[in-house]
Amino acid sequence: MVKSYSISLKTKGNADAIDITDDVSELIKACGLRSGIATLFSPSSTSALTTIEFEPGCLNDFRRLFDEIIDPNRPYEHNKHWDDGNGHSHIRASLEKPFLTIPFIDQTLTLGTWQQVIFIDFDIRPRQRQVILQIIGE
């Protein structure tokens, strides 16, 4: 059995991280399946999905990593071609990847207590985003 959903998000860009744990949990409870896997996918080349303890310190530490290893304040070849200034956003997204799969059992995601699901928008401006949630189970 396959159930398809879409989660709408408004982001601020620049590594804005949004906690979508409750959105996913509610769709898992509503979808009518008891156990299986939930795959989240962002149809975008400048955003990503992962898990993190959603508190301001961790989020800032995570952003610092990307500022250091994929620094926005240096030249990117992508920007020479397109002049849209988001070359670093693409590379961050390709490293972090735009998908996440989480098992669920008895209609409950198997997340840890301090583990939340985040969508992170690496683009350089506010965006309206759609995340796909594909649920497979029984």
Added chain:
Amino acid sequence: MVKSYSISLKTKGNADAIDITDDVSELIKACGLRSGIATLFSPSSTSALTTIEFEPGCLNDFRRLFDEIIDPNRPYEHNKHWDDGNGHSHIRASLEKPFLTIPFIDQTLTLGTWQQVIFIDFDIRPRQRQVILQIIGE
């Protein structure tokens, strides 16, 4: 058809990597499904799953990467809030991600010859861990 299992692990922390290939392979053979996908998920915000050639050189080289790009010996905002000293563990886990999906065909994981499945514990102390294995197939 969905089959749910849990793999128990004792880790040493500090990027201790445990080869769980045999555990997963045995559950795939025992689960009664012929082909499908196996999703491993760590319900934790300080650990991750990936594949590697499981030999001491590769493991040390992999740990060096994390020591360099997410250095434990510098300040993390997470540590200011919680004072638990594992700010770098969280960031490493969010970069590497806590899940892995591997296809299986004829009850056999489609791993390469030199490719093993590892659980890597980035936390700073020994931990008892549970990895979820959700198998979907026919």
Added chain:
Amino acid sequence: MVKSYSISLKTKGNADAIDITDDVSELIKACGLRSGIATLFSPSSTSALTTIEFEPGCLNDFRRLFDEIIDPNRPYEHNKHWDDGNGHSHIRASLEKPFLTIPFIDQTLTLGTWQQVIFIDFDIRPRQRQVILQIIGE
């Protein structure tokens, strides 16, 4: 319902990136399933899968990231043991990971307009590769 395929690739090595979007899309259209998830897996410890805007600038920027954080021109312990010179290839693959799961709906991958699927070969010589495509759906 599970459908298993294999995609054959000839690569140049050294972070050669191959756009396999069309291969995957065609197999999704041909497999007979309407909706579900497509899991790509590389049975190798020196290659990976991700998504990127497939244009030369992004690809060069992505390669520069790996050249910087996992520099081929420095010692790796793996090379001391095996003397095959691809220690950095293993670490790049373990960081980037050898799999990707993409939902499909109405026989169409849910990719963004500027988002292509790439296989990236981090090994240091041309290789013949097989990527597994496992499709699960209804």
